[in-house]
Amino acid sequence: MGQVLHSSVTTTEAVRRAIQNNAVPITSVTGTGQAQERNYLNMSFFYKPVDGWAADFIPFYWDGEYHLFYLKDYRNKTEYGEGTPWFHLSTRDNVQFADHGEAIVRGKEDEQDLYIFTGCVFEKDGLFHIFYTGHNPHLRAAGQPEQAVMQATSEDLITWTKNPTPIIFADPEKYEIHDWRDPFVFWNEEAGEYWMLLAARIKTGPINRRGITALVSSPDLVNWTIRDPFWMPDLYFTHECPDLFKMGDWWYLVYSTFTERNITHYRMSKSLAGPWLAPTNDAFDGRAFYAAKTASDGQRRFAYGWNPTRTNEEDTGRWNWGGSLVIHEVEQQPDGSLTVHMPQELVDEFKQDVPLEITPQMGQWQSDGDTWSVDVPSGFAWASIVEMPQTSMLEATIQFDQNTRSAGIILRADETLDHYYQLRVEPGRNRIVFDRSPRPGDEPPIIERPVQLVEGQPVYIRVIVEGSIILAYVNDEVALSARGYEHQGGSYGLFVSEGSATFNRIEVRTID
Template structure:
């Protein structure tokens, strides 16, 4: 078990509701113990503080769940804002028992605070989906912002249209308010007939561009974004419309005034097994968001996270297959019609691997092996495939004809003889991969607990200038 990426000691972290003030990120999050018998039913909100995404202050539970007969037995995702010197939370009150009792499962609810630690719920401010427009039991994840142009507060919600193809009714609903108490439900903000639902909507602006962020579980289980020069749309999709893989979900964003970050979670898998069902909640993962010249977004590791791994660890290469030139941290092989691999000793449980990788023309694949052995019959591959312009995570042995771990794929432009800079962070079963300061690939490594790490090339030529760090 690792100890770098945050999770509560006695449970798991799910959706994060970020805020920044006085030099500190305040991260409200949904906590799940996965132990109803011991901790009871429902999910409350807890609060974390961090200045660097490395060290965290635990402020404890701040928004307690309601009882079994109350709307907010499960306090699901929402948002926080500060208005007139007071903090406001808008959150989802969810109760799975209510539909069978003829009550609505979900409502938007309101709480206020003067210090972010002690919150007062305002039950009379709760409101529900408008039944002529929306399905009544899907009304969640409110995100509130001040719309300067309209002169009012706007609230975006995850909702479902009342009519249309059942698996395409997902939409971003819109409500408006002058006082943060009374809300008018309007026509949907965005209803594209693309998904079952658009969870955890989030909205921000950089320069001339607005960005709409949301998460889905029907097309792909990922966090998407769309972009527009106007709040009225159209909301267009970039070529790569996701921040990460299946292993980074429900991301919401916030800025410290200089940089914007996406806060999501790397989910666990049932039975702690590589083929186990993905679960709700896991460890906190933070990506820094950059805007490219064309307005599209990229993600990279926050500088403070990279700097936390400062102790360089010496290692020695060992050629396992193929002919290698091995010296210090450098490894080069030519394997025009074969596979070549060199290993570098036992992979530490918590570490960072950095590499400047380049490859020759017509190279089929190259990359890294993790937690393998001398036979290379088990372990993981981080495989860059130039011909397919992608990087994937693979595991061996694997089932049937699945070419890599399902959902563990990210697009990336790869050019011969052009250096690709790679960072790999391993923290127990959590694996975070970044390339060229542009893309992230989050993953889990369960079945192989330990083993060696190294580099490989398949049907081509590749060179690696590699370093290994611990904290």
């Protein structure tokens, strides 16, 4: 079964000029007085707008560039008013971004699209379409649907004209009328029509299991007909932000949930008719990576999600809606499952080697050139590596001995190891954990992710730290995004708890 998610027709020179003329490089002035291509004061590698936060990135690949539309969260109703507009970035390498400003203006208090929520971008015959969610909580109080699918069009991806009339509402006989959002449109080659997937809820069943992926079809992107649900798993309150793509023989349905866990999942199938299978590890990342959608240039595919902030910038603060952009590269494995790794373009930004000063602090460490090992079968050992630069990347390989309880990387450790963060690999539990110390005993670790650890095989860790964001990858397969606010400065370190481990290929790099 074929698909056309985005047309491959070459854009006109007029569109190129419009995009180039509109673009504003994202710059700021650092303490040196020099303008930077990325905004160092505003998380250079993890984009956020200067005057707010970003949520629900909607990626669209066109003519050599990834266009990232996103929901802007001002978090300041007094100054900016109520509602959520769409803004627009573009990038060729997923590292440096051009800012095209506001793409779709939010509506008024009595209009359907006071909040312009998630949707998709689609091209047909040289005209670009955005299908988006018009959301207005004031309408619910008036007995009207809170959500509807709406549409805007553009000839150049820059200037958008909204259709003020919603194009489709939920069928009140079948669906709850206030949950009808996040349209994703694609061309179904086999059916010979356009299909739209939506996050929706049926009207019967347990409250937390009514979520479905609704299906609406159209011959022309104008006239739409509600069909039977595309996927109805009886698993979630709602599974939102649907995304669909095909890679090889497999179709992938990506969606995000908040019922049991706030996380982006995926399912896989050889057919659009299902069954939609859950792989062993069905998520791209953990709690601090949400509402991911993907885009591809035909060769590589990337997942664009956001790392949420925490209330009051505290490690125990409530996770907020909106944050900073995080990008993973998606790779298909021989069995069809998906893994993620750090895009090479991001790796290449860290060119400057930081001289290491590995110093044992606890335990009897042994060194053989670039290899460090320690044996503490009934205790704890750690060694400091180097003071952490403000923005840096660490890479290391860990070889565990059998029955080792845990080992890994320490971040932002003070001299007495009374305060620090920890990336802890636990072979017995097949997981990686981002944790902090001190932490009350009845409080769970901040984030954890499952990872398949095989006895005798080394574990490769790569981690970037910038500002409050920590982004780690294990074996170039599993990602763990996190936030760390309360411990600043300090050093990188190595540790082993109740076991033996050997560390090698230890490198710390920063940007030029």
